[in-house]
Amino acid sequence: MKHFFTILSHEVRMLLVSPSTYIAAVAFLSLMGFFFTGILEDYSKTPQDMSPASVFFLYYWFPVIFMVPLLTMKCLAEERRLGTIETLLTTPVTTTEVVLGKYAAAYLLYLVFWASTSGFFYILSHFAGEAHLIDPGPILGGYLFITVSGFFFIAIGVFASSLSKNQAVAGMLCVVMLAAFIFGGLYLAHAPWLEREALSPLKEAVMYADIFQHYEDFTRGIIDTREVLFYVSGTVISLIFSILSVEAKLLHS
Amino acid sequence: MPIPPQPAIEVSNLVKSYAGVTAVNGISFTVPKGEIIGFLGPNGAGKSTTMRILTGYLPATSGSVSICGYSVVTDPDAVKKRVGYMPENNPLPDEMRVSEYLYFRGRLKEIPRGKLGSRIDEVLELCDLKRVRHKIIGKLSKGFRQRVGIAESVLAEPPVIIMDEPTIGLDPHQILIVRDLIASLRGRMTVLISSHILPEIEMTCDRVLIINQGRIVAQGTPADLRREVLGQSAYEIEAAGDLGSLPFLLGAIDPGLSVASEGTPDQYGFRTIKLKTLNAEDSGEAILRACMSEGLRVRALSRAHPTLEDVFLAATRRSWDAVSSGPGTRT
Numbered sequence: 407m408k409h410f411f412t413i414l415s416h417e418v419r420m421l422l423v424s425p426s427t428y429i430a431a432v433a434f435l436s437l438m439g440f441f442f443t444g445i446l447e448d449y450s451k452t453p454q455d456m457s458p459a460s461v462f463f464l465y466y467w468f469p470v471i472f473m474v475p476l477l478t479m480k481c482l483a484e485e486r487r488l489g490t491i492e493t494l495l496t497t498p499v500t501t502t503e504v505v506l507g508k509y510a511a512a513y514l515l516y517l518v519f520w521a522s523t524s525g526f527f528y529i530l531s532h533f534a535g536e537a538h539l540i541d542p543g544p545i546l547g548g549y550l551f552i553t554v555s556g557f558f559f560i561a562i563g564v565f566a567s568s569l570s571k572n573q574a575v576a577g578m579l580c581v582v583m584l585a586a587f588i589f590g591g592l593y594l595a596h597a598p599w600l601e602r603e604a605l606s607p608l609k610e611a612v613m614y615a616d617i618f619q620h621y622e623d624f625t626r627g628i629i630d631t632r633e634v635l636f637y638v639s640g641t642v643i644s645l646i647f648s649i650l651s652v653e654a655k656l657l658h659s
Numbered sequence: 660m661p662i663p664p665q666p667a668i669e670v671s672n673l674v675k676s677y678a679g680v681t682a683v684n685g686i687s688f689t690v691p692k693g694e695i696i697g698f699l700g701p702n703g704a705g706k707s708t709t710m711r712i713l714t715g716y717l718p719a720t721s722g723s724v725s726i727c728g729y730s731v732v733t734d735p736d737a738v739k740k741r742v743g744y745m746p747e748n749n750p751l752p753d754e755m756r757v758s759e760y761l762y763f764r765g766r767l768k769e770i771p772r773g774k775l776g777s778r779i780d781e782v783l784e785l786c787d788l789k790r791v792r793h794k795i796i797g798k799l800s801k802g803f804r805q806r807v808g809i810a811e812s813v814l815a816e817p818p819v820i821i822m823d824e825p826t827i828g829l830d831p832h833q834i835l836i837v838r839d840l841i842a843s844l845r846g847r848m849t850v851l852i853s854s855h856i857l858p859e860i861e862m863t864c865d866r867v868l869i870i871n872q873g874r875i876v877a878q879g880t881p882a883d884l885r886r887e888v889l890g891q892s893a894y895e896i897e898a899a900g901d902l903g904s905l906p907f908l909l910g911a912i913d914p915g916l917s918v919a920s921e922g923t924p925d926q927y928g929f930r931t932i933k934l935k936t937l938n939a940e941d942s943g944e945a946i947l948r949a950c951m952s953e954g955l956r957v958r959a960l961s962r963a964h965p966t967l968e969d970v971f972l973a974a975t976r977r978s979w980d981a982v983s984s985g986p987g988t989r990t
Binding site for chain 1: 678714715716717718736739744747748749750752754755763764767768769811908
């Protein structure tokens, strides 16, 4: 892991000079800003029983689906397209270090984007002055959920990028995989055909992987280690597959 | 640096096959320290594949490769630390500045932070890149990019440098610069370069390996190769007069000397006569004297040097139909 930080700092710099990062950042912040003002308008008209933070974080899937691909689609696909992976891997660097460095850089940026939304809550608390709107529980839970689920989402993006030489293909693949994970669980959890007795173990597994359920638990303050384990193991598996994919493609290049 | 006994590069019975196609088929060679060796071969001969295996980027199907005594398979890290590699087409990240790129590469190659700055200055100076050190690589011309690639490969002062077609796509002036650069590494580093441009190889390399269809078809110094593959020297005379007795005269000088072709006379009566012999010694003076004594008017006499190009064509042709023809194949 000697070279992990070298690659990490290089990748962060590369992301900071890449236009797609800024597109992602601007789109993300304006979209989340719209959501937030929309939520506040609803709250100012009629009182609601949920805190605005928990409603706000419910929209997490929307930025995830377009922001994660923009951050990760380039990382391995571009290296292979340009051939710089060859110069990279002929230095005393292992594939694991390369993949982890790129992963960590994308994840850091993802966190920075989300952290910047904390400005919304600051502005709200500063100007609204109504304590019931700012409930620290759901805000913390929401950010914690973003932090933990981000591990997995970014890993999926890195994996998608390792599969193709083409950034656009990697990006689309990433969107599809993220959508499958985020909505697949939601859809299957409410699918009537899974209600049958014989399928109950399957139903249980699906409920376990339902990301919206995890979200609800987190914002309620329930930090279930099984759920954390779900994201961590998903991340590890995706990263292992990414490393294997990069190495397998070398053998057949 | 004292020269240890083991060679810089040692390859034996290297085989690499991809999905049924054998790209490299039983190559063996050794390169002593400090030598510049040229790798020649037509497209698809297995040059790049061999180089990639040498750097540890691709695994070999069978055979063994060691760099400075370290096996590529069991000690890939030690090998990667000792090899500076510039791949084909010299891939570089377009968004970085030259100095940033060299800094990043230097860190990856484990050059201590304290030394890196001065080492970068040195290679920038060596490759004449000082003017562009703050430019973005994507905006550099091809010649500069190529030099950035070379600077990068010599950055960590590795004992072995492997460059895949370092002069491809450069103009003659830039080729000259790159050639001088490679020649300046002679003795300090072992350099393996591949190229299509034969005069390049001939001028810079101490030894040449010609490979075709995954096999080595000839190896040696350019001069040895000429002798071995072509086995003959040729002369060209421009002369006027009666040529009838020439064959007898030539036979007297050297029994193997014969007229290969006779041109048609130009407006002054001079014609170009090509002679060839298997004798490698220079008998130009004797030929000239014989012609004069016969009253032939001689305007020019030259000894035609077979170029590496001829050798290359002969050697690869010989390997295309290795079964049917022997070493005496004509060019």
